[in-house]
Amino acid sequence: MIRKILIANRGEIACRIIRSCRKMGISTVAVHSDADCSALFVEMADEAISLGGTTASESYLRGEAILAAARATGADAIHPGYGFLSENPDFAEAVTQAGLIFIGPPATAIRAMGLKDAAKAAMEKAGVPVVPGYHGAAQDPDLLLAEARSIGFPVLIKARAGGGGKGMRKVEEEAGFRAALESAAREAKASFGDSACLIEKYVSHPRHIEIQVFADGHGNVVHLFERDCSLQRRHQKVIEEAPAPGMPEDMREAMGEAAVRAARAIGYCGAGTVEFIADASDGLRMDRFWFMEMNTRLQVEHPVTEAITGVDLVEWQVRVASGEKLPKTQEALAIDGWAFEARLYAEDAERGFLPAIGRIEHLDLPEDCARIDSGVRGGDEITPFYDPMIAKIIVHGETRAEALGRLTAALSKVRVAGTTTNAGFLTRLSRQEDFVAGNPDTGLIARHLDDLAKPEPLAPEMAVLAAIELSGLLQPVRAQGPVDPWSACDGFRLWSPARLHVTLAHRGEPLAIVLQPGLQGQAEARVAGAPLHLGWRRLADGTVALTRDGRTVPVTVIRHGRAVTLHGDGASYSFEIVDPLQRADACETGGNRLVAPMPGLIKRVLAAAGQAVSSGEAVVVMEAMKMELTLSAPRDGIIAAIGVAEGEQVREGAVLAELLAVEGGDG
Ligand code: ADP
Numbered sequence: 001m002i003r004k005i006l007i008a009n010r011g012e013i014a015c016r017i018i019r020s021c022r023k024m025g026i027s028t029v030a031v032h033s034d035a036d037c038s039a040l041f042v043e044m045a046d047e048a049i050s051l052g053g054t055t056a057s058e059s060y061l062r063g064e065a066i067l068a069a070a071r072a073t074g075a076d077a078i079h080p081g082y083g084f085l086s087e088n089p090d091f092a093e094a095v096t097q098a099g100l101i102f103i104g105p106p107a108t109a110i111r112a113m114g115l116k117d118a119a120k121a122a123m124e125k126a127g128v129p130v131v132p133g134y135h136g137a138a139q140d141p142d143l144l145l146a147e148a149r150s151i152g153f154p155v156l157i158k159a160r161a162g163g164g165g166k167g168m169r170k171v172e173e174e175a176g177f178r179a180a181l182e183s184a185a186r187e188a189k190a191s192f193g194d195s196a197c198l199i200e201k202y203v204s205h206p207r208h209i210e211i212q213v214f215a216d217g218h219g220n221v222v223h224l225f226e227r228d229c230s231l232q233r234r235h236q237k238v239i240e241e242a243p244a245p246g247m248p249e250d251m252r253e254a255m256g257e258a259a260v261r262a263a264r265a266i267g268y269c270g271a272g273t274v275e276f277i278a279d280a281s282d283g284l285r286m287d288r289f290w291f292m293e294m295n296t297r298l299q300v301e302h303p304v305t306e307a308i309t310g311v312d313l314v315e316w317q318v319r320v321a322s323g324e325k326l327p328k329t330q331e332a333l334a335i336d337g338w339a340f341e342a343r344l345y346a347e348d349a350e351r352g353f354l355p356a357i358g359r360i361e362h363l364d365l366p367e368d369c370a371r372i373d374s375g376v377r378g379g380d381e382i383t384p385f386y387d388p389m390i391a392k393i394i395v396h397g398e399t400r401a402e403a404l405g406r407l408t409a410a411l412s413k414v415r416v417a418g419t420t421t422n423a424g425f426l427t428r429l430s431r432q433e434d435f436v437a438g439n440p441d442t443g444l445i446a447r448h449l450d451d452l453a454k455p456e457p458l459a460p461e462m463a464v465l466a467a468i469e470l471s472g473l474l475q476p477v478r479a480q481g482p483v484d485p486w487s488a489c490d491g492f493r494l495w496s497p498a499r500l501h502v503t504l505a506h507r508g509e510p511l512a513i514v515l516q517p518g519l520q521g522q523a524e525a526r527v528a529g530a531p532l533h534l535g536w537r538r539l540a541d542g543t544v545a546l547t548r549d550g551r552t553v554p555v556t557v558i559r560h561g562r563a564v565t566l567h568g569d570g571a572s573y574s575f576e577i578v579d580p581l582q583r584a585d586a587c588e589t590g591g592n593r594l595v596a597p598m599p600g601l602i603k604r605v606l607a608a609a610g611q612a613v614s615s616g617e618a619v620v621v622m623e624a625m626k627m628e629l630t631l632s633a634p635r636d637g638i639i640a641a642i643g644v645a646e647g648e649q650v651r652e653g654a655v656l657a658e659l660l661a662v663e664g665g666d667g
């Protein structure tokens with residue numbers, strides 16, 4: 001049996017692996033970058049070794065340094081988690097050659113599935129249905145176009161070395177094919193060092209349904225049913241569930257059997273996922289699913305499978321890697337109830353899902369009603385170096401409706417301050433009617449994006465409560481005892497000014513509030529001129545009971561620096577005290593300068609000095625936190641100077657481009 005495991009990963013998945021190791025009495029070694037030196041996973045591990053550096057290539061991708069750490073600490077196995085080195089066959093081989101156990105499949109199996117074209121060829125041979133298309137070696141654009149024509153539009157161009165939705169382009173008709181191929185190949189070359197592409201039929205009404213498989217070193221292979229990951233944004237999963245809604249039993253069996261066949265065909269061992277695409281234009285049908293790719297690792301969304309099968313997949317990985325047989329046979333596995341997982345990210349859905357960085361000033365996740373897999377704590381920093389995931393929120397119920405109800409409830413209890421999250425977006429998505437009805441498809445989010453990502457309308461009473469807090473009128477929680485009428489008079493001050501004028505910034509816009517505190521936690525106020533009356537009372541649990549027009553709701557008020565974040569009535573709002581000088585400055589520079597919203601890498605510079613640009617025209621493409629950001633001209637004008645070059649790493653606030661100032665213009 002393995003006694004000590006080195007975890008070659010970070011964040012939530014490192015924490016997740018440590019939890020199973022603790023349960024099994026196995027000691028753990030963390031490796032970490034400088035940016036992660038005080039991270040939760042480092043604290044949770046029994047030992048931690050610094051790799052130095054900040055970016056992935058300076059740290060978690062350094063196979064040699066990780067092997068040295070394993071040797072130095074006497075670890076007998078390495079768990080790669082997901083991402084980073086998990087699907088790197090050379091690393092798997094190096095681990096084995098060093099006399100250590102790689103907790104994952106053999107390098108040969110990783111290689112067999114590493115390139116999508118070779119994988120599809122192998123699966124065809126094994127009798128697994130694959131998506132109709134071209135996956136040959138020739139890459140001449142004319143030939144690929146001819147193939148696309150014979151497949152029939154729409155088609156999907158995919159990088160054969162692709163992953164994470166990169167190098168993928170949907171092409172509706174012949175006219176757009178060449179340009180799409182060129183840009184897919186360019187992105188593939190830049191991301192994977194390989195520009196080769198394959199062409200697939202674009203499946204109509206697509207649903208992403210994947211099968212969890214597990215194999216041991218004794219010839220046993222089972223599947224642990226399906227997960228539906230159709231809710232995606234830009235080919236990235238957002239909410240996953242198990243089982244798949246509307247799945248006929250014969251199709252489930254056929255998919256499970258095909259996935260097991262796929263695993264056997266490549267001599268698989270350990271945990272893996274076979275991803276299929278299904279055509280759901282006529283419901284789910286057993287002759288309408290096709291192999292897309294196999295992920296030869298533990299998947300981000302593995303917890304939904306754990307929830308419906310009762311299996312600890314990490315424990316199974318460790319047992320199988322130790323040489324044990326699979327703990328259960330296919331017959332002993334069954335589906336119990338329904339589960340969902342939502343990925344909580346530090347990103348701003350209302351601003352094009354821009355990744356948000358910064359300190360998580362306050363973090364309160366619904367541990368009482370959901371399984372929370374997280375790698376961060378309140379006070380931690382979301383850095384630009386890695387994926388901005390805050391947590392995975394996993395719920396289980398007897399029926400789909402019950403589990404989904406729990407998901408919505410759990411999401412609405414997420415309380416984060418200091419950084420923007422996608423919680424509001426996820427909450428709205430969990431209530432979206434097609435999804436609720438059990439009809440997800442991979443285009444659902446894009447079709448309903450305007451509704452799902454729309455800004456929460458400002459509730460004026462929340463703005464007033466923020467002004468009350470920021471003016472120091474909201475007293476801290478009292479230590480004990482029943483509240484007597486006098487101590488409840490939070491708004492009452494003998495020296496209270498008759499009237500307060502406060503300007504707050506809400507989503508970058510100024511909001512003028514006039515506040516006239518009265519007795520007993522009452523106030524008259526005007527928000528942007530509109531009058532309202534409200535009452536408030538601090539409750540024993542620290543929340544504030546906020547009353548407007550006879551309706552009272554509990555609100556969590558979190559003060560952080562010059563800002564305050566309120567969570568209540570099913571939404572979150574953040575306000576900041578406006579510094580008049582800073583605003584003037586922001587206005588001035590906003591007109592003439594294009595500034596990096598966060599640290600990142602400059603991918604492309606699309607304009608040159610002297611060039612005329614119109615408002616909204618793309619000027620610079622940068623990459624930050626696994627995402628491409630297009631930065632556009634703030635107004636019509638002429639580029640005075642470009643401040644960066646392609647390939648350059650920039651800091652937040654760096655001036656990317658400057659426009660010629662306009663005489664008396666809107667600058
Ligand atoms: P999965 O297929 O397991 O759901 P995703 O589709 O979310 O994973 O991830 C897309 C790609 O990004 C995968 O190749 C995955 O390995 C990688 N990835 C996901 N999360 C991380 C992370 N935290 N760090 C590094 N790589 C990651």
Ligand code: ADP
Pocket residue numbers: 131156158162163164165166200201202203204206208232235275277292293442
């Ligand atoms: P990656 O390696 O980036 O995960 P995949 O091949 O797994 O690439 O595809 C990612 C997503 O793209 C799928 O989950 C699905 O939403 C969509 N997709 C892939 N192939 C097709 C297809 N042939 N037709 C329609 N959608 C597809």
Ligand code: MG
Pocket residue numbers: 164275293
């Ligand atoms: Mg995939």
